[in-house]
Amino acid sequence: MRFSVLASGSSANATLIEAAGLRLLIDIGLNCRTLEQRLKALDVAPESLDGILITHEHTDHIGGLEVFTKKYTVPIFANYNTAAVIERQCRCHQRAVPEFNFFESGLPFMLGDLTITPVPIPHDTAEPVAYVIEDGAQKLGYFTDLGYVTEGVAQAITGCTALILESNHDLQMLRNSGRGFQLISRISGRAGHLSNDQACEAVATYASDELRTITLAHLSRDCNQPELAGALMSGTLKHIGKQNVTLAIAKQNESLPFMEL
Ligand SMILES: [Zn+2]
């Protein structure tokens, strides 16, 4: 299994995963042209994708869906409620409605030899999920846009060999950002985003001995700094005796090289 976070942040999110002979995208927030460019840079033809997994309907996760799927025939996977909102938005703007394959949140399903588990998460959308992808040897967890770490998320983190984990904001920077009270409450609330401290706490509490690599994701441009998020997480890893776990920080404007598991 290997993966590349093609983009991550408040404007656009997309991650490419190759495992068990399949190529999957989690989220498609990049516009079609940028996505094509970033896939091409990794030597991946857009039409070679075997599926697109949708976490939730916020634009930074589905912004490129419509144009990309009009151009390329790639199956889209989402739960019913998320798909229904996306369909409604398309109809509302008189745009083509993409076709969805449905799964049930919390219930694992198979794609080829991969087991995909959509994990329900607290976030302010219809029915948001995180994903765990297993190929029998490796277990990759994709956890962004979560207000807090639920029991289900905690369980899903345990046993992961690779984590793509939200480290959205530094709480102090968010409070001093000059943003309105409501927006600050939304971001830091239980249906918003994980802070650096919450991400560190999740790893310290739930990561198990299998963990090999962490990629911090969905960093806020204005209310976080990659160096700060990175320093806090490497301090945590050292503190819990997992200093051998590799650490990367996903970017908004460029993709990360493939991480091999
Ligand atoms: Zn979101």
Ligand SMILES: [Zn+2]
């Ligand atoms: Zn998001």
